[in-house]
Amino acid sequence: MRLKISEKLEHHIITNHSDENLYVADYKHYENHYGLEKNEGKVVILNTFQDDWKSVHLSNENQVDICFDGFEDNALPSEAAGIQNSQCECVLFPNNFNANSWILFIETKYSASFENAFRKENNYPHSMTNQIIETVKYLREKDIIPAEKKVHAIVSFPNLAEEFNSYFFQGKEIEILKEHKILIRATNSALIKSEKRITLKSI
Amino acid sequence: MNNLIIQNIGAIKDIEIELNKINIIMGPQSSGKSTIAKIISYCQWVEKRFLLDGGYEYEFSEQFMEFHRIDENYFSSNSFFKYESDFVSISYTGLDKKEKITKKKRNLDYQKSKNIYIPAERNFVSAIPNLGKFKESNDNIMSFLYDWYDTKKKYSKKKALPILNLGVNYHHIDDNDSDILTINENNKEISLKNASSGLQSIIPLTMLIDYLSNGFYKKKKTNSVNEKEEIKAIIQKTLDDFITKREENTDFSKNDVNKLLDLVGNRTEYHFSSFIIEEPEQNLFPETQRDLVYYLLQNITNSERKHTLTLTTHSPYVLYALNNCMLGYKIKESLPSDIKDELVSRNSWINPDLVSVWEIKEGTVLSIKDSDTGTVRKQYFNKVMNDVMDEYYEMLNYLEV
Numbered sequence: 001m002r003l004k005i006s007e008k009l010e011h012h013i014i015t016n017h018s019d020e021n022l023y024v025a026d027y028k029h030y031e032n033h034y035g036l037e038k039n040e041g042k043v044v045i046l047n048t049f050q051d052d053w054k055s056v057h058l059s060n061e062n063q064v065d066i067c068f069d070g071f072e073d074n075a076l077p078s079e080a081a082g083i084q085n086s087q088c089e090c091v092l093f094p095n096n097f098n099a100n101s102w103i104l105f106i107e108t109k110y111s112a113s114f115e116n117a118f119r120k121e122n123n124y125p126h127s128m129t130n131q132i133i134e135t136v137k138y139l140r141e142k143d144i145i146p147a148e149k150k151v152h153a154i155v156s157f158p159n160l161a162e163e164f165n166s167y168f169f170q171g172k173e174i175e176i177l178k179e180h181k182i183l184i185r186a187t188n189s190a191l192i193k194s195e196k197r198i199t200l201k202s203i
Numbered sequence: 204m205n206n207l208i209i210q211n212i213g214a215i216k217d218i219e220i221e222l223n224k225i226n227i228i229m230g231p232q233s234s235g236k237s238t239i240a241k242i243i244s245y246c247q248w249v250e251k252r253f254l255l256d257g258g259y260e261y262e263f264s265e266q267f268m269e270f271h272r273i274d275e276n277y278f279s280s281n282s283f284f285k286y287e288s289d290f291v292s293i294s295y296t297g298l299d300k301k302e303k304i305t306k307k308k309r310n311l312d313y314q315k316s317k318n319i320y321i322p323a324e325r326n327f328v329s330a331i332p333n334l335g336k337f338k339e340s341n342d343n344i345m346s347f348l349y350d351w352y353d354t355k356k357k358y359s360k361k362k363a364l365p366i367l368n369l370g371v372n373y374h375h376i377d378d379n380d381s382d383i384l385t386i387n388e389n390n391k392e393i394s395l396k397n398a399s400s401g402l403q404s405i406i407p408l409t410m411l412i413d414y415l416s417n418g419f420y421k422k423k424k425t426n427s428v429n430e431k432e433e434i435k436a437i438i439q440k441t442l443d444d445f446i447t448k449r450e451e452n453t454d455f456s457k458n459d460v461n462k463l464l465d466l467v468g469n470r471t472e473y474h475f476s477s478f479i480i481e482e483p484e485q486n487l488f489p490e491t492q493r494d495l496v497y498y499l500l501q502n503i504t505n506s507e508r509k510h511t512l513t514l515t516t517h518s519p520y521v522l523y524a525l526n527n528c529m530l531g532y533k534i535k536e537s538l539p540s541d542i543k544d545e546l547v548s549r550n551s552w553i554n555p556d557l558v559s560v561w562e563i564k565e566g567t568v569l570s571i572k573d574s575d576t577g578t579v580r581k582q583y584f585n586k587v588m589n590d591v592m593d594e595y596y597e598m599l600n601y602l603e604v
Contacts, residue, residue: 166589167585173599183599199596202590202592
């Protein structure tokens with residue numbers, strides 16, 4: 001899969017990680033807060049927990065070698081001029097990728113309150129889910145992901161999930177799984193068990 | 204408020220709670236919910252007997268261990284519980300349950316209460332006929348059975364009890380000790396012993412709530428010999444004090460006389476009921492659980508009497524219903540009357556300050572109320588839901604679609 005991304009999306013930078021704990025954070029969110037150097041809108045993956053950063057935690061107790069592709073702005077170029085494809089924030093998969101390996105997509109929103117998160121104009125979770133669906137669809141069309149392969153996805157509210165994440169999809173996760181072969185959960189964490197197994201945890 | 208401390212008894216490691224008008228104790232199986240409820244029930248009973256009888260001469264092993272079916276292994280050398288009200292302090296310490304009961308200054312203001320413990324095993328009174336023939340034993344199940352027998356006689360065919368919104372009325376036929384349900388839709392009658400498990404669970408519960416929060420107070424009750432003796436002793440002592448006052452040339456005032464009359468009234472009449480109910484949700488569909496909570500709160504909060512209610516529960520639906528009652532109270536001033544009329548919970552709204560909700564976790568308790576809204580924190584519901592969803596998501600990994 002790594003090779004296919006490199007061939008078909010040349011500008012993507014894929015990094016390898018095998019730490020027991022990995023944290024995916026929206027760098028842009030903290031870039032604004034901490035005056036950090038710009039990184040083209042990418043999320044970042046860290047191997048140490050930053051006390052004051054909220055992130056998606058990936059527990060990797062068996063230290064599986066993982067590839068991380070944090071998407072820059074306009075990471076999924078369209079062949080049609082002037083059109084920008086909708087995209088989520090990153091994709092992760094085992095380095096020794098095969099037909100049985102997992103693939104994980106992540107989209108995060110740093111809403112500070114329940115009220116903000118569920119403002120009508122934000123259209124959550126639909127807009128977040130849609131970003132993931134569009135990303136998966138794009139990669140399937142590019143034959144980077146096999147058409148029938150089931151993938152995993154996380155929509156994350158790092159500041160908030162413990163308040164409401166179980167009520168996020170209300171059964172729609174089955175429709176998304178059926179229609180798009182995406183097993184999606186609103187959560188801030190996942191457990192990587194092996195190159196074949198990943199579990200989307202509750203919070 | 205009454206304060207309760209429990210340390211190292213059964214699954215309970217260390218808790219301290221202030222008892223409120225409504226107390227909800229949530230927790231998984233074997234977490235110690237019932238232990239807390241049983242200790243509250245026991246202490247309320249000791250308080251009543253100690254103050255009304257002028258002393259407590261009962262055996263702890265019979266009145267607590269046997270009555271509430273508590274195993275000896277629940278206790279260790281560092282076990283302790285203490286109940287403190289405005290009127291008494293009651294404590295038991297260690298493996299030998301060293302007892303200490305003391306009166307407080309305000310003990311003469313104590314008002315006699317009707318204490319009722321409704322155990323999780325309540326269905327049996329509905330399901331098994333001719334229970335009156337069973338051998339007597341001294342435990343909370345038999346005590347509940349006696350209350351059931353006393354109470355159901357009040358519900359003749361003319362005074363049938365409607366059961367929530369289920370379209371069913373209960374009545375009792377005294378001649379042959381029959382418990383009969385009438386289905387309102389077709390006016391057909393069935394015996395309670397042949398009814399659904401949900402009805403068998405809910406009928407004894409709603410009947411006792413209905414009677415003990417209302418009808419019970421309309422009938423004159425007699426007092427026990429011990430109670431009468433203690434009242435006599437208190438009157439004697441008060442009169443002695445009056446005489447002493449007179450000897451000291453201090454007249455007793457009208458106020459002193461009123462106080463004495465109040466004291467007699469406090470002790471000879473029942474003033475309120477303390478309900479303790481284990482798992483009210485048993486065998487009930489979620490919608491019926493909701494209606495039962497509304498029913499309980501309607502009866503308990505709409506009375507002028509200061510009834511109290513303590514529930515143990517596993518059910519998030521019970522908490523959802525309770526939340527509606529607390530939220531309704533909070534927003535009632537800004538709610539248009541036509542909208543209010545549409546809300547099923549409208550007669551059950553309760554000030555959130557009068558409700559405490561605790562989750563038992565690893566032998567300790569945690570309040571799960573939101574300090575801003577006064578309602579149960581949404582994080583709690585989310586956690587309960589997530590516990591189920593974890594397994595669901597694990598299995599979705601293998602679902603072929």
